[in-house]
Amino acid sequence: MRIPVLVAALVAALAIPVARAADDVRVRASFLPRGTIYETSEVRLQITIDGSSIPEVSSPKLPAMTNLTVAGGPQTSRSSSYVFENGRINASNSLILTYFLTPKGTGQAEIPPFDVNVGGTSYRTQALQFQISAARNGPAPPGNRRPAGPFGGDDEDQGDEAADLSDVFLKAKLSSSTVWAGQAVVLDMMLYAAAPLNGFGWTDIPSLTGLWTEEIPVDPQREHTVVTMNNRQYDAFPVARKLLVPTSTGTLTIPPHSAQVQVRRATRDPFGSFFSLGRYANLLRKSNALKLEVKPLPEVGRPAAFSGAVGSYRMKVTADRTSVNAGDAVAVRAVIEGEGSLQAVGPPKLEAPPDVKVYEPKVVEETASGPQHLGARKSWEWVVVPLAPGTLRLASPEFAYFDPSPGAYRELRGDLPEIAVNRGAATPEIGIARSEVQAAAKDIAFVKMLRSPLATSSPPVQRTGWFVAAALAPLVLVPIGILLGRRRERYLSDHGFARARRAARAAAKRLDRASARAAESTAFHEEVARALVDYVADRANRSATGLTYDELEELLAARGVSADLRRRYRACLESCDFARYVPDSGRPQARTDLVAEARALIRALEETA
Secondary structure: OHHHHHHHHHHHHHHHHHHOHHHOOEEEEEEEOOOOEEOOOOEEEEEEEEEOOOOOEOOOOOOOOEOEEEEEEEEEEEEEEEEEEOOEEEEEEEEEEEEEEEEOOOEEEEEOOOEEEEOOEEEEOOOEEEEEEOOOOOOOOOOOOOOOOOOOOOOHHHOOOOOOOOOEEEEEEEOOOEEEOOOOEEEEEEEEEOOOEEEEEEEEOOOOOOEEEEEOOOOOOOOOEEEEEOOEEEEEEEEEEEEEEEOOOEEEEEOOOEEEEEEEOOOOOHHHHHOOOOOEEEEEEEOOOEEEEEEOOOOOOOOOOEEEEEEEEEEEEEEOOOEEEOOOOEEEEEEEEEEEEOOOOOOOEOOOOOOEEEOOOEEEEEEEEOOOOOEEEEEEEEEEEEOOOEEEOOOOOEEEEEEOOOOEEEEEEOOOOOEEEEOOOOOOOHHHHOOOOOOOOOOOOOOOOOOOOOOOOOOOHHHOHHHHHHHHHHHHHHHHHHHHHHHHHHHHHOHHHHHHHHHHHHHHHHHHHHHHOOOOHHHHHHHHHHHHHHHHHHHHOOOOOOOOHHHHHHHHHHOOOOHHHHHHHHHHHHHHHHHHHOHHHOOHHHHHHHHHHHHHHHHHHHHHO
């Protein structure tokens, strides 16, 4: 009989703290790291809820913060402990909600007070203030690395510098800091790391005002090098390369580019180090800002044939034949190649005699080449039709450019061979070729007697439908051409606009890949989830890394998406996440329905946005 009594007493003892749960809940807010916080540090806002028993907690709505943005969260962790004291079992529970914040820059940062709802009761946190310092962008000074003891404590809460993670940095470099207007220059973005890397992604790619840009592909693994700085070795990876052509003069600024880098955090546990069990850390890194001095091209000595080419070039001119019948075509080709940019350069000037017809040239552009990707090649091909027999002597085409090395204009002339023009079988008379009127025959033309009144057999040309349409076409086509040109220019200069316009197509491609992998449950649901998240990130010009359900819902709400559509979107994402962690939960028909729902959501969001 004693055993049931003891069990009842134990149950009663455990029930006492539960009854008092609402009275001993404590809520506090804090931030990490505790040491110096840099503009590239990952700031963690921790909301700690303590009590003997913690009721349901709603994710708080964070207020507008000073000099901080939310990068992810909340991440939830729980812990419990029990103490037997004075015949009672006292329970202690702790719930921690962690948000990841990104500093906007140096200076004062503040997290205002906000409410946390615990079991229907609101608890208000205290205000948090701290200073954000400028981060060092470069290798660590000699002897700056902290020695790790054999069983030293964890420095995770001391920040990146204390944890010896500062030896990961982005470096921007220009092939030249002073150029002429129109002179091409290469921008290289290099990632240097003295710690093992696990991931990399851009978080902010600013627009470059006053610069025409072209992306140059890079292969980080193939172009990887090892460099030594301050007696320490670094793995150097090219992560971006751009060809820049200044379109304005003066001092141009290339703002810092931001990226998130995931590295393996070093552990002071020798067993963890041996088995590669070090934890990962997400680091925010910014490249250094650069200044580009752009000098205007001199007005003195500018040739009439100059069309904006800046660099060092050579020209070759050829004709596809040296003998032709009158009325037949000759292809004249001019090839310009050298070092620089030829994107906006006009064709060389080709002069022809009056009895030769020259059509507009066909343009062929080729991509950049060479060790610094400054090599350019462009060709033009004219169709030349001689109308009269004889010897055709075409004037040498002229091409002018500005050479930055001596700071002077240069002119190129090509040599064309003489072309023999034969009369041919159906050659027009010389007089006709020169547009002179000649009588077709000298015989008497008999007059036919008039037997009916004269009438117009067909309306005048200017009154026909096709003539009116051709006359009005420029009024329609010119504005359309202007709009298309501006749209293309915006695609090239506005990265956020380009991402937003391509978001739906990119999401559709991901859903197509997901359908093709329907047999692989995990891969299928990952593709569907990435299609939904990447679509919203592209439309908002945000990095998809670290976006939470709440942040995605806020981005959709900011774009005017209805609450019902937001609930459908979140439910679809949650279904994907559930199926990823419980692979056997998804039936084939359910996967087909999931793709159909995702496509319907993308279409509905496109119509709303």
